[in-house]
Amino acid sequence: MKPRLSIIIVNWNSGPRLRANVESLRRENDPTGLEVMIVDNASTDGSADMIAGDATACLIRLLSNRGFAAAANTAAREARGNWLLFLNPDIIHTPNNIGRLLAGVTGRTEAVGGCGCLVDTEGRPQRHFQLRQLPSPAWALAELLLPQQVRINGWGLRRHFYAHYPWDRPFRVQQPAAACLLLRTDAFRELGGFDEAFSPAWFEDVDLCRRLRDRRLDLWFVPDARFIHEGGYSASALSPAEFLSIYWGNACRYYTKHHPAFAVLYRRLVPVGLYMRAAVAASADRRQALCEAGRRLMDRIRTTGTDRS
Structure with missing residues (x-):
């Protein structure tokens, strides 16, 4: 049976996080419509080996670390689902979060994708990480030259992180982080996937969302689809x-x-x-x-x- 959704997880030395992610997928009410694809970027910590025998996941091992974009594109080319859900390894699923995300996006004819709400282990939304306006030259200068607290708390800059939006209701978003990003498969492929020049990571998701925006394709934030996200492990490596x-x-x-x-x-x-x-x-x-x-x-x-x- 063809899956409705292909979940793509790019792994690089994520330790036990990857296994916890895959195991938490079993909380989904209907896991039969899911295809789980894990692309390992030549990890050396044994994290890929922990799920190598898991019959619910397809493991693709790359011979070298090709970066997030190239690894994600590798899986997307082979994916069979009508929708692609890119997830970081440091995600833990809450019950039926994927079902809620799909319902929240597919119920809008103008949407080609979206995201759930990333929360920390205390259930607090990661407001200064997940949702952003696409960066403008003005934002580029602010990010580079202003102190962090000024960037986050300034009125105009708070708008960059959608701090003025009601996070308990769905809304259009310009640039959700690729830590949790749902996209229609045909739209992703028509764009040519992630730009692999952004290597090994960072800004490939911003670039993809900019290209979606240029085509007037909408992304939606679905707050009742909650994903627990550790965050920061890639940078810490x-x-x-x-x-x-x-x-x-x-x-x-x-x-x-x-x-x-x-x-x-x-x-x-x-x-x-x-x-x-x-x-x-x-x-x-x-x-x-x-x-x-x-x-x-x-x-x-x-x-x-x-x-x-």
Whole structure:
């Protein structure tokens, strides 16, 4: 029987999180319509081995770490479901959350996808992580140059995170995080999937949502579909300097692709912004990581004229 939904989980050294995710899927009222596909990016911690014998999941092992976008696209090409649900390994399912998400999205003829509500272990929505407006040049400068508390609490910037919306009701959203992202399979494939240039991670979901928006395709937030999300484990697997270099390098790539005139300035401002953050960093380790990331990005710009070599 053809599944209605293909769940795609990209794994890289997630420890016991992956197994907990797959096991919690059994809380779904009707698991028979689900296809679970796990793509392992050459993990070395045995996390993929923990679910290798699970008959409810299809495990695809890659020979090297190809990054999130490439791994997700690999599974999406083979998926049989009419819908794709991309989930991070550090997700725990609540009873019938997938059924609620599907009902909330498929009941809207204009929707090609959406997301549930990511919550922490205490049940609190992750308001400053999950839902965002697509980034504009103004937001890019604010994110780079303003302190975090100013970005989060400023009136105009609170709008970026949909803080002014009622999170107990569904609404259209521009850019849900790929930690929980439901998309119609045909729409995803017509777009060509995730852009694999955003490697190994970060901003591939922003870019995909921008391309959906350019085609006037809608995404919806479904608050009663709740997914418990740990968050942050991918970044914790990298050194602070590595994470900062990748994140800001991919930010430069995004603005180069979608705001090319602005990106000429932005690429040169990013190292400056990182050095400014280093000057007020609370710890020597944080200061060192910011300076190292700034140096790496300056070297790339100097040697290649762009953000990435």
